[in-house]
Amino acid sequence: MPALWITHARIIDPAAKRDAAGDLFVRDGLLVDSLSAADRKRAKKIDGRGLVACPGLVDIHVHFREPGQTHKETIATGSRAAAAGGFTTVVCMPNTAPVADNAGTIQFIKDAAARAAVVRVLPTGCITVGQKGEQLAPTGSLKRAGIVAITDDGHCVQNNELMRRAVEYAKMFDLPVMDHCQDDALTHDAAMNEGVMSTRLGLRGWPHAAEDIIVARNVILSEYTGGHIHLQHISSKFSVGVIRRAKARGVRITAEATPHHIALTDDALATYDTNFKMNPPLRTEADRQEILAGLRDGTLDCIATDHAPHTTDEKDREFDYAPFGILGLETALPVCLDVLVRQNKFKLPYVIDLMTRKPAQILKLPAGTLAPGAAADLTLFDPDEKWRYDAKAGFSKSSNSPWHGQTLTGRVKATVVAGRVVFADGKITA
């Protein structure tokens, strides 16, 4: 592999508190301080003028649907969408078919990733057998097979005793428990946030209390057991408050927010567009503001997309009957630049931190750094380029995005994984 030389970029490395113009050098897949004259001559050069170079983005919450639902997405297509969005490491949820509750399925995912992925694809395993919430899955063998966390994702463990044991047990393996916080009894048949909009639209409401109760439960169990629980896609103002108070006491919890929950509210549902239907649902402006405040003060640790592909046939139907979930990988960076940097005056290095070092830290992944010697996972983007996002022409197999057809500002120009350019100038190059 030839060396790589990125010139004159604005280099942002939050882990090193670096934000300065300069060059980046890569040799043998690793970041290095400099290149020898001979290496420089042979190196592949990328002109970084006008671009930001940062650690490759890390998304700890995606659904790549393989095995079993490959009509929606595959590890190949999902990883290409990731590369196009500037992500070099993604963490897959285990709600595949079959679900990833055994070492064999984890091995299958790892094999498929080794064969077909263009970015680093890391698996998670289930908390319970079949995600049924009845019996613990074999966490030890899952860990040995290579998972980075356990989660029942969309099937939040309802039984508090079982959740307590899961957290205690996972602690032995130093595995975080990622939880999709939802009290099922409160969300039966619900399709959107419960509030004025659901009342107007006549759709079954989904109270934020359903999230808050489980967030509080998880805070209690984390504090009681000392285990690490990561709270997925926080959408409710109340939950942010619970997390803030728990963190002040030193409880081992972390939490993520999605680009859609910081950008949109349930007002977007006025036309029953199923590309705005996801779980947890879009909530109110007050919730959105509090999530922004949570990201600002560190209550919420990172951005994660919850990239959830569904086919057009599945989404193109009555609102009540359409599945929950939207794409996220190809739009996350421009949406975060818009909402966080431009609208809410977050500093760019801080936003990059929320999408690189901090998510990596939650799962102890060796990513999110430009330190010499680290794997050369990089993203180059133009923070000001305007482009029209056509979800149907995107790299994901599906096109269920609320940003389809919109003009976004900020565009990924190149994505580098282990020193190899996997995406450049709108094309997969791996």
Next chain:
Amino acid sequence: MPWSRRHLITLEELSLAEIEQIHSTASAFKKILQRSVKKVPALRGKTIVNLFLEPSTRTRLAFDMAAKRLSADVISFDAATSSTTKGETLRDTAENIQALQADMIVIRHAASGSPLYLSRLLDIPVINAGDGAHEHPTQGLLDTFTMKEHLGSLHGKKVVILGDVLFSRVARSNIHALTKHGAAVTLCGPSTLVPHRFTDFGVTVSHDLKSALDGAEVVMLLRIQHERQTSSHFPSLGEYTSMFGLNKTRASWLHPKAIIMHPGPINRGVEIDSDLADGEHSVILEQVTNGIAVRMAVLYLCSGGQPENVAPTE
């Protein structure tokens, strides 16, 4: 002002002037319905498909009757015997109906938003005959039409909607129509079925039946659905009746000339006693009759007819 809408999806989006246009057109049709020959040729040669994907008696019969009075050909489509039970999507079903060269679709569907979804797919007019807990615009139109026949202007009149408001499309359409008319709307029922957030619609929410009914000129009852008991919205039908059922004593709190309405089907002895449902204040069957005239008006206008062209003579 000429009528310009092709679809009727919600009353929320209609102006008061548009509602009044429908009402005046319905008045003209009502006169025709009182003649010995009750039919006009307005929609001769047009085919209307009633796509009822959820059970309905009154609404379906009324749409059927209205279309026939306008000389349209009517095809009724029953969910139980159709390909939708074989998993055909709503899009495919509707596109097939359009390909069969229907001129208009009347849709009843359990999922809120389905008529809007269809109206964006099809080139032919779509009429909402009730979608989930969202809207039932023709019911709201016929209810306000009936109220105006009895009360004249609705401005400032106290109208009480009593019962399962949360899950009621009838309530929502009436709330929109009534507030546009300037009526003083009070919603009443148990706090689980009449949540406070309805005040956002510009109405009063009350859980005290006596103060709600006090001096009201209209009380509209909503059917209490049995399944709400099992979903823990209230303890039992018996408790509901003891707290909110309309009986003679409670009816005496109303304005002396008040009318009692119900969109049907009635649970006699639950939300209303039989002697009131059948009594002198009840206009429940008038609602059904007016339902034909109002639906004739809607079908006529949305297929391109203009209010002033309704033939006043035989």
